[in-house]
Amino acid sequence: MKHLIVIGAGTAGTTVANQMRGRLPRDWSLTVIDPEPEHLFQPDLIFVPFGMQTPERALRPRGRTFRGVRWMQRGVESVDTDKKRIALDNGDQLKYDLLVIASGAEIRPDETAGLMGDEWQRAIFDFYTLEGATKLRDALAAFEGGRVVVNIVEMPIKCPVAPLEITFLADSYFTGRGLRDQVELIYVTPLDGAFTKPIASRALGSMLTDRGIRVEAEFNAGEVDSEHKVLKSWDEREVPFDLLITIPTHMGARFVEASGLGDELAFVPTDNATLRAQGHDDIFVLGDATNLPTSKAGSVAHFQSEVLVENLQRSIAGRSLVEDFDGHANCFIESGFGKAMLIDFNYDQEPLPGVYPYPVVGPFQLLKESRRNHWGKLAFRWVYWNMLLPGRPIPVPNHMSMAGKRLLPDADNPLAA
Amino acid sequence: MPAIEYAGTSVEVNDEGFLLQSDSWTREIAEAIAAEVGIGPLTEKHWQVIEFCRQDAAEQGQPPGLRRISKLSGINMKELYQLFPKGPGKLAARVSGLPKPQGCI
Structure with a gap:
């Protein structure tokens, strides 16, 4: 018996596992590993802070997302690529013949000095976790006016347009509450503008200023001074806030780091057309876990999955891979x-x-x-x-x-x- | 797209002065861009960053981010800001003949 193992049951891992079932030879088994009992529909995270979706409805039991696929509810500690073994959090070892890393990206607020200080989840919130988005909802409901700062700490991040969306929705939300005049909205980005591509900049460049949203560009956040509620850049510029909506540094899964499989942000170096891990013939990478120069987004995982399903079958049959992913x-x-x-x-x-x-x-x-x-x-x-x-x-x-x-x-x- | 003459060579650049073809870059062009943006003449440390950025972009297909530069080039974040003031990611990319760091839109 040979084993295809998928690490991670987010958008990428789940859709590939469901497609691979029924496409495997009889002597191959398929297992998906993910420790979380529920599947989160991540696009809902921008709606939860404004009461446009409830936290409960953004989740579904993970077991219901699979069609006849074996799901092992475990965390992964490390992967030994020489012995082709996965070490699980209960001490068990799993052998693989083909491995798909679909373990995504997670926020790492601990990477920025002071971000997780006294004001964390009091005046500083993320919205990339359901807990963060829910606490931000409560803070926004209690907010009566002041400076609201949306800050991207560094690129790359999941869903690169989400910070813009949260800013537009905040403008809409405070307008609806009749509070917009009392709220100063500031968009703080390490890039050189809210829009960086020439055609989008021309078409949409004035969208933020038209709505009274100030843009602070080329701001690389170095630390947060919790006591004075000030966001500071590496070149010592300061942005004070009453409420900070942070998009922290994103990194790949910790087991990727622990196994030496990742780059400086624990994203796995991946061939951009075949989706095979660089230097590992028996490992493929999908979705946010890759280092590919396209967006970390569900649509990308979906478009990649078609190429990956083809290449997994070719790999099993010993045929050459298709170089078919275009970064869509x-x-x-x-x-x-x-x-x-x-x-x-x-x-x-x-x-x-x-x-x-x-x-x-x-x-x-x-x-x-x-x-x-x-x-x-x-x-x-x-x-x-x-x-x-x-x-x-x-x-x-x-x-x-x-x-x-x-x-x-x-x-x-x-x-x- | 406008063409500009740097160090006696005519190269195509975009509206913001970034080279359109990274292959057309030379060390002389880097010095000329550095002089134009007011950070020249380039020091050994500048070159350490530029050479890292060029090589990394050739391998990865995209210019390196600030964290990557500070972690792998041997020049730390504070120094990067001294060498390439205000926006080191963008400025180092421009002097290295690479596209600027971008979002998806």
Whole structure:
């Protein structure tokens, strides 16, 4: 008997496991390892702080997300790639013949000095965990005015548009409560603006200032002074806050670090077209756990899964791998007041305006706000639980398509050439 | 896209002065960009950062982030800010002939 083991049962691990079942030869077993009893629909994390979704409804029992796949509820301590063994948190060892690392990315607020000091979860909140998002909801409900700072500590982060979404939704939320005049909203980013790609900058550049949101750019957060509630950069600039919504440093899983499989942020160096781990023929990597130069997003995990399912089968059969992943990502961006935007891009093509997924008829608008986009984002919940996770086909192209997009002058990326 | 003459060589740059083709970069161009942004002449430590960034970008397909530079180039974060003031990630990329660090939008 040979063993295919998937570490991590988030969007990436679950959808690949569900697709691999039924595609394996008879003498292969399939096991997924994940310690958490429930599956979190992460896109709901931006809605929880504003009471637009309840924490309970963002979760489903993990057992219900699998179709006939064996799930082992354990944590992974380390992987021995020479002996092809996985050490579990109860001391057991598991042997693998093929391994899929889909262990995602997690926030590491402990990486920034002072972030987890006295004001952590009092005046400083994350929203990348359900606990953080729920406590932020309570803090926002009690907030009567002052300076609200949204800060990205460093890139890369999961869902790179989520900080913008939380900022737009906060603007919308405080307006709805009749408090907007008493709230100063500041968006603090290490990049050189809220929008960094030329075409998006031209189309959306004024979106924050139009809403009275100040942008503090090229700010690399070095520490937080809890006592004075001040965020400080490495070059000694200061941003005071009454409420800090932090997007902390993201890192890969701790077992990746412990096993020497990761880069400086514990993301696994991965071949960007085949999804095989660099230097390991029997390990593949999927979703947020990779170091690939595309977004850490559920849509990316979904588009990757098709390539990975093909390459796992080829690897088992001893055939050459397909080099087929193009970096495709597709993300709704909530912009508040019942509207959203949509972006569609890949390794080489920056987000363009136009319609998606069908030319002319859309129905979704790219790089532009619309109510229909917002309803699309909400409808995606059903698609996620009922089609994407179970591994059923979704009728959108796997590769990024130029159909419906309006082509503008070339992107500024010499490495793409 | 505008073309600019650096050290006697004409190269294509984008609106923000980043080279469009990282292959067209030379050490002389790096010195010329450094002089233009007011950090020249380049010291040995600058070169340590630039050489790391060039090599890493060639291997990884994207310019390294600040943490990666500070951890792997041998130049720490405080020094990076002294060598490439305000935005070391962006400035080091520009002098190294690489694209600027970007988000997805």
